Amino acid sequence: MAQSVCWSAVAGGVTAPVGFQAAGITAGLKDSGKPDLALLMAPHNAVCAGTFTTSVVRAACVDLCAERLQTSEGFCRAVLINSGQANACTGDRGLIDSQRATQVLADRLGLSSDQVLICSTGVIGVPIPMQLLLAGLDPLVEALAVDGGSAAAKAILTTDLVEKQIAVEAEIEGRIVRIGGMAKGSGMIHPDMATMLGYLTCDAGVPSEAWQAMVRRAVQRSFNAITVDGDTSTNDTFLAFTAGEPLPADQLDRLEQGVTLVAQYLARSIARDGEGATCLIEVLVEGAASEADALQMARTVCGSSLVKTAVHGRDPNWGRIVAAAGRSGVDFDAQAVSLWIGEHQLMVNGQPLGFDREAAATYLRARASGHYLDDDAVVIRLLVGSGPGQGRAWGCDLSDQYVRINADYTT
C-alpha cells in the first residue's frame, strides 16, 4: 500500500504550482460578452499527459492535440482554449483554423508550433470567428500571470453555473509539492455544446512515462467515472502538465494520491453542476472481481435514467438500482448483493429487507444541491461479492429542468 500524505487546499488554481502562468480574456467569441479565450503556459521542460474523447467524430483541435503530444513526446508548453465554438464537424476548415491559431500563438511565445495545443468548446458545426480569435492573442499573452489561474478558469466556461478550480499542496521528502486544476462541463458530462475540458498542473519533476501512467489511472477514477447522459462529446480533453525538481521514485505514489484527489474534485464538480441537477449522486461498488468491473457497475447505476429520476423524486426505489447493476455487462451473483442508500440498508444477500421508507426518503430530501459542499452527495453503496474490486462513480439527478434546457437549446 502507498503511504498516505496530507494534501491541503491552497489558492491559485492551475497557477498554484511553481512556474505556471495563465490568462483569460474576452475576445468577443461569445455573444454574451463573457470571457472566452484562455491560455495556460507551463515552464520549460514540462511533461504533458493528454486524454481525449473516444468518439469517432472528433473535433479538429482534438486531432491536433493528440498528434502534437505524440510528436513532441509530451513536451508541450502551452494550451490555448477558446469557448463559444466547438470547432467540431466544421469540415476541412476546422483543422486549418486550429493550425493557424496555434502557429500565430507559437510565434508570439517564441515556441515551435508543435509545443502549442488548442482546445475548443461550444456549439458543434459552427466555425471559430478567426479574426476575433487572432486579434485576441496579443492581449492574451500580455495578460499571462503567475496568478492568472482564476481568469483562465472563468474563460473556459460555457453554460456552467460555477467555475471549477482547485489547488492542493503537501510536503513530500521535505519539500512542498503543489497540484492545481481547472475544468469545465455544463452539467451534463458530455453534452454537445458543453464539452468536458480539464487541466491539471504540478510542480514536481516526474519521468514522462510515470506521469502518463499516473494521469491515466487518475482519469479512470475521476473523469471517466462521471456520467450524466452518456453522450460523449466530440471535444473532451484532459491535459496534465508537470515540471519541477525531480521527485524520488518511491514518492510517486504519494503524488498520485494528490493527482487523483484533484482530478476527482474537478470531476465531481462537473457532475454536481449538472444542467437541471438538484443533487450529486455517488455510487460505490465493493466486492467486485476487479476495479474495472466495479467502475463499470457504478457508472451504469449512475447513468440510469430510472435511478436518476427516482433520486430526483427523493424516492428510495431500490429495485431500479439493482436492475441497473444487473444490465451493466458485468457478471456477478445476484444472490450476493447487498444495498445501502446512505445509512439505510435495503437489501442483504439478494433478499429485500424491510426498511423505513420514510427515513430513507428523508435522507434523500436532505441532499439538495448546496454547490461544493463535500458531504451533500446521495450515496448509494452496493456490495456485490467478496472480490477485491472497488469503484466509485458520480452523477446527478435527472430533472424536468434538464429536459427544458436541452429541448429549447437552439430554437
Next chain:
Amino acid sequence: MAQSVCWSAVAGGVTAPVGFQAAGITAGLKDSGKPDLALLMAPHNAVCAGTFTTSVVRAACVDLCAERLQTSEGFCRAVLINSGQANACTGDRGLIDSQRATQVLADRLGLSSDQVLICSTGVIGVPIPMQLLLAGLDPLVEALAVDGGSAAAKAILTTDLVEKQIAVEAEIEGRIVRIGGMAKGSGMIHPDMATMLGYLTCDAGVPSEAWQAMVRRAVQRSFNAITVDGDTSTNDTFLAFTAGEPLPADQLDRLEQGVTLVAQYLARSIARDGEGATCLIEVLVEGAASEADALQMARTVCGSSLVKTAVHGRDPNWGRIVAAAGRSGVDFDAQAVSLWIGEHQLMVNGQPLGFDREAAATYLRARASGHYLDDDAVVIRLLVGSGPGQGRAWGCDLSDQYVRINADYTT
C-alpha cells in the same frame, strides 16, 4: 434475395392463427381492478422460441422459462402472464411462487409442468399475491377462447396507454398462413415497473431449429432495436409459438418476412407508447460494414438523451446526432457521413450543409404523436460509408412529462 409476399392485416391478435386460444381476466392482482391475468395456449406439437433479458438480475419467472424451454426442447404449450408484480428481487420465494403457479395450471390443463411457462410484470421486489393468482386459474382456463386474443392483450398491460396487438395473413404455396402478436411495454422500453413482454403465434409448421433462428433474427431487428432509456428490465421476455401444417423449406424466407413485420410492429408500438413521449423516432443507418454495426449506431442515436430532447424541442440540432453516432463504439470514417432529417439533408461527406432550419423544424413539429399512424415517425437517416450494412432502430422523444412520471412513481 428472398421472394416477397404480401402480408395483410386481419383481426384476432394472437388467436388469429389456427389452433391458438387465449384468455384474460381480472384476478385482483392490480389495485386498479383492471384485467391482470392472461393465458395463451398453443396447439399440440407447437414449437416455441424464447428470448430473454440479458440482465444478470433476472426475475424468477425468466429463469423458469429459459430452463423449461431447454428441457422441453421448445415444445411448450402454455404461458401464464400476471401483471401487477414483477416477481423480481423477491428472494427464494419468487421461484417457489412461479413453480407453484405453473404446476397448478399444468394440472388443470392436463399438461406436464415443463410445458407451462410464466411471465410476470409490475413492481420489482413485491411478491405475487398467490392466493388471488391461484383462485384466478379456474376462471382463466374457463375463459380460454379462439377469439380471446384481445382479452389477453389487455390483461398483460401495466402503465401502457394502449394495447399492442396485430395479426397478419398471406397466401404461401396456395394456403393461408397467419401470424399474430401481442406485447406490452409502458413507454420506456425497459422500465423496472413495466417490463417488455412480447408474444407471437403462427400456424405454419416449421422445424424447431429454423424457427429459433428466424425468431432470433426478427428479435434483433425489432425488440432489440428499440430503446427508450437504456434500462434493461429484469423480466423482458419474448415468446414465439408456431404449430400447423409444415411449410416447404423454400418458403421460410417469406414466413420470416411476416414474423419480422409482426415483431417490428409490436416493437414500434412500444416505443411510440413511450411514457411522456410525443413522437416516434426512427433512425436508419446505411453504408455500415455490417448489419450489426448499423444497428448499434442506430440504437445509440435513438438512445441519446440529447437527440431525444432536441426532437422533443422540435429542434434540428444535427450536431447531436453525429456526436451520438461517433460514440457508438463502431468505427467509421467521419468524413464519409451524410445526414438527413426527413427529406432535409443537413450534411454531406462529413461537411455541414446550409439548410432551411425553419423547414426542418416544421417537419419535426408535424410529427406529433398520433398513436398507430404508420407515417408519423421522425425519420433520421445516416449514410456512413459504402458498406452493405443497414439497420433501423426506434425510440421516442424525452419530455419533462417522462421525468415527472418516473420521479413520482412510488412516492
